[in-house]
Amino acid sequence: MRRLTLTVAMLTASLLFAFGAPDNLSQRLRNHIEYLTSEELAGRKAGTPEGYLAGDYVREHFSRLGLLTFERADYFHNFATTWESGVFRNVVGRIEGKESDSYIVIGAHYDHLGVKKGEIYHGADDNASGTAALLEVARLIKESGHTPRHTLLFAAFDAEEIGMYGSHDLAERLPKGSVTVMINMDMVGWLKQGALRVEGTATLNGAEELISHIAEKHNLAVAPQEFERGIATATDTEPFAKRGFPTLTLNTGSNSPYHKPQDTSDQIDYEGLATIVKGVAELTMAIDNTPEITPSGRIARKHSAGRDGLDMGIAAGFGSNYALYPSSAIVGKELGAVQLGLSLQYVRGHFGARTGLLYDHRKTIVPSDMANPSGEGTKLITHRVTIPVEVMATTNLSIFSYYLGVGGYYSRLLSGHGGSAGMAANPNEWGLQWSVGMRVADIFFEATRRYGLSPLYSAGDNMMSRSAICTLGLFF
Numbered sequence: 001m002r003r004l005t006l007t008v009a010m011l012t013a014s015l016l017f018a019f020g021a022p023d024n025l026s027q028r029l030r031n032h033i034e035y036l037t038s039e040e041l042a043g044r045k046a047g048t049p050e051g052y053l054a055g056d057y058v059r060e061h062f063s064r065l066g067l068l069t070f071e072r073a074d075y076f077h078n079f080a081t082t083w084e085s086g087v088f089r090n091v092v093g094r095i096e097g098k099e100s101d102s103y104i105v106i107g108a109h110y111d112h113l114g115v116k117k118g119e120i121y122h123g124a125d126d127n128a129s130g131t132a133a134l135l136e137v138a139r140l141i142k143e144s145g146h147t148p149r150h151t152l153l154f155a156a157f158d159a160e161e162i163g164m165y166g167s168h169d170l171a172e173r174l175p176k177g178s179v180t181v182m183i184n185m186d187m188v189g190w191l192k193q194g195a196l197r198v199e200g201t202a203t204l205n206g207a208e209e210l211i212s213h214i215a216e217k218h219n220l221a222v223a224p225q226e227f228e229r230g231i232a233t234a235t236d237t238e239p240f241a242k243r244g245f246p247t248l249t250l251n252t253g254s255n256s257p258y259h260k261p262q263d264t265s266d267q268i269d270y271e272g273l274a275t276i277v278k279g280v281a282e283l284t285m286a287i288d289n290t291p292e293i294t295p296s297g298r299i300a301r302k303h304s305a306g307r308d309g310l311d312m313g314i315a316a317g318f319g320s321n322y323a324l325y326p327s328s329a330i331v332g333k334e335l336g337a338v339q340l341g342l343s344l345q346y347v348r349g350h351f352g353a354r355t356g357l358l359y360d361h362r363k364t365i366v367p368s369d370m371a372n373p374s375g376e377g378t379k380l381i382t383h384r385v386t387i388p389v390e391v392m393a394t395t396n397l398s399i400f401s402y403y404l405g406v407g408g409y410y411s412r413l414l415s416g417h418g419g420s421a422g423m424a425a426n427p428n429e430w431g432l433q434w435s436v437g438m439r440v441a442d443i444f445f446e447a448t449r450r451y452g453l454s455p456l457y458s459a460g461d462n463m464m465s466r467s468a469i470c471t472l473g474l475f476f
């Protein structure tokens, strides 16, 4: 009897081992990645026959798992891009939840760069690793037999490498507020080099604690980040984040030969990837099961750039300044100008308003004797506080935006010296100004021209300032 119990226990253990052992899962992952990076698939460039083969492979697996389709008769969601002509295809599978119109999206892009100069760019880490992980996360969840609370969407995105068109297509299809989290896997095959980075934990209340708990359980090294790093746009979370959905992006860093033909399947850490897959499957189910995990409303700086709202930052500018005397047609000599201070702006859609509080230091050379303007000059230096006010129009399309501002300014003299009597003494100055600028995430760069006008309306030397300033600024 005892022996039988032991045998049953051993049999159970070996069955568990067969289903749950990492080598089984890692072998499946290896099979996916070896196929996706094979010569036949020639780098899976979006819109090519080889790219279609990769899409077919994902579709085949979704179908075998018995995933449902989403808003289509088939798993394919075709779309076009503005960058390249052709037909592109996301592959989307679904497990229906009890609350059918609230979603958790698990995504990974399956396209890569194709062939360049006769060399295949295999894209094993980028992003056959994420695609393979997506298939296995879907399998683990589906085979658990659990009916989730949210509808789970498994999305293999096409055309990421040419501008994240696939993720954009799906994100735009999902109603605002309908996604609890979008979990993205992009370059997850190099755990051997360190930890799994989980970026964006601050977008979801309670996420960090949950992730640490799951990582500990699976003995998975994780490096949680509140928000995604880096200025540049990098991955498929962006269109979701810009729609206000919480996002987590998972990667094992940029250790692999990024966008090089050497990113091959033999370098992938399959055991590590298997651990990640189990962790992500569990994380997905845990978020699904835990009503306390809710969107925090916080969004990465890089994703909020160009979005509506208030921004405050610091700015430093350098340029030139000269004086002009309309009454006598005398033009002073141009010298330097420096500006330092705070910048504040509010944007809604394509329009906004901006202001600031600037220390404004200007120099110019003016005639020592106005009766003899071509004679010797004298340096006039002023220290001022200047408050610009502009209305602005902005492209507001993405992480890069261009803007134009038109308005005026008020400037108060703090101190001044040089020039002829009274020149520096005019304490209040106002005028017109305009700016053109470019913003990349938190950083802005702009050129401003300022035209003093108030002296036209006051007695005295009638001196008007003209400034041209180039400013570099940073929003906090």
Ligand SMILES: [Zn+2]
Binding pocket: 109, 126, 127, 160, 186, 187
């Ligand atoms: Zn990628």
